[in-house]
Amino acid sequence: MAAVQLDQHQRQAADWRTGWAVVAAAAGSGKTTVLVERTVMLLQEGVPPNQICILVYNKAAAETLQRRLAARVGRIGKQVDAVTFHSFGLRLWRANHGGVMPKLVGKDKPAGNSRVLTFGSIAGPLIRKMKVGLSLKETETIVSAMREKLWDYNDPTTLKRVLKSFGVGRKGLLELAKHYQGIKETSGFLDYSDMIAEPAQGILARDPAWFAVLPLYRHVMVDECQDMNEARFMLATTLAQRAQSMLAVGDLRQSVNGFTGAEPGLFKALADHPAVTLITFPVNRRSTQRIIEAANAIADGQTWN
Numbered sequence: 440m441a442a443v444q445l446d447q448h449q450r451q452a453a454d455w456r457t458g459w460a461v462v463a464a465a466a467g468s469g470k471t472t473v474l475v476e477r478t479v480m481l482l483q484e485g486v487p488p489n490q491i492c493i494l495v496y497n498k499a500a501a502e503t504l505q506r507r508l509a510a511r512v513g514r515i516g517k518q519v520d521a522v523t524f525h526s527f528g529l530r531l532w533r534a535n536h537g538g539v540m541p542k543l544v545g546k547d548k549p550a551g552n553s554r555v556l557t558f559g560s561i562a563g564p565l566i567r568k569m570k571v572g573l574s575l576k577e578t579e580t581i582v583s584a585m586r587e588k589l590w591d592y593n594d595p596t597t598l599k600r601v602l603k604s605f606g607v608g609r610k611g612l613l614e615l616a617k618h619y620q621g622i623k624e625t626s627g628f629l630d631y632s633d634m635i636a637e638p639a640q641g642i643l644a645r646d647p648a649w650f651a652v653l654p655l656y657r658h659v660m661v662d663e664c665q666d667m668n669e670a671r672f673m674l675a676t677t678l679a680q681r682a683q684s685m686l687a688v689g690d691l692r693q694s695v696n697g698f699t700g701a702e703p704g705l706f707k708a709l710a711d712h713p714a715v716t717l718i719t720f721p722v723n724r725r726s727t728q729r730i731i732e733a734a735n736a737i738a739d740g741q742t743w744n
Contacts, residue, residue: 584700
């Protein structure tokens with residue numbers, strides 16, 4: 440696949456080599472293209488692929504990056520660490536526990552297997568008993584988000600944060616989350632949110648054991664930064680502090696995952712930091728002019744970007 444022609448704004452991001460920069464740009468402006476082209480340029484400059492890390496929001500995004508890198512540079516592109524936050528966190532957890540695979544809370548319990556924990560088997564009876572007033576799926580989403588926000592369930596202000604973040608005035612939800620977390624800890628199980636939260640809490644506590652298993656990258660990139668929560672932010676910025684450069688891309692106006700614990704304010708604070716360079720992509724390459732005009736009308740009056 441031939442190299443993509445970048446405009447001057449995209450070229451500024453692709454050429455970024457030292458320090459922290461934020462790319463704030465709308466969907467269709469070429470953020471993923473820049474991540475790919477910047478990685479290709481780094482490889483061509485002689486940076487080993489294992490010295491490049493691209494943290495992404497979900498598995499589909501990781502697969503897209505890996506596929507596009509392979510199309511540009513072949514097998515070496517597959518050696519670049521393009522990985523989801525959860526996979527990266529699980530990797531850290533295993534490294535910190537002698538390489539063993541943790542017992543994971545599953546979505547379904549195999550017939551006749553009482554040793555497999557599921558969220559429903561733990562929380563279902565509690566939801567009814569505590570009158571939480573949410574469905575099983577809604578409760579699981581919020582409890583997972585609370586975990587990735589690194590909340591202390593024994594902090595008296597946590598309930599207020601639950602109410603503010605999720606709009607649910609149910610004290611039983613906090614009690615359920617505490618009970619669920621306690622069962623996991625005593626039985627030695629992890630769930631999806633623990634994969635990020637446990638390493639992030641270890642780093643937040645400055646635990647040397649967690650820092651010992653953190654890989655050292657020369658260049659760190661982070662995709663969809665508007666959907667980071669506290670745990671993801673902690674992992675990303677800790678890696679970046681030990682690297683030569685960080686390029687974080689996203690757009691506050693695309694943040695639609697608050698119900699999963701996303702904190703767009705973290706991305707805004709990063710972009711507004713005086714030591715961080717802000718780069719914008721003003722050209723949209725995906726949408727028609729009418730769609731762009733409609734989007735701009737909706738966003739009119741917003742002060743950021």
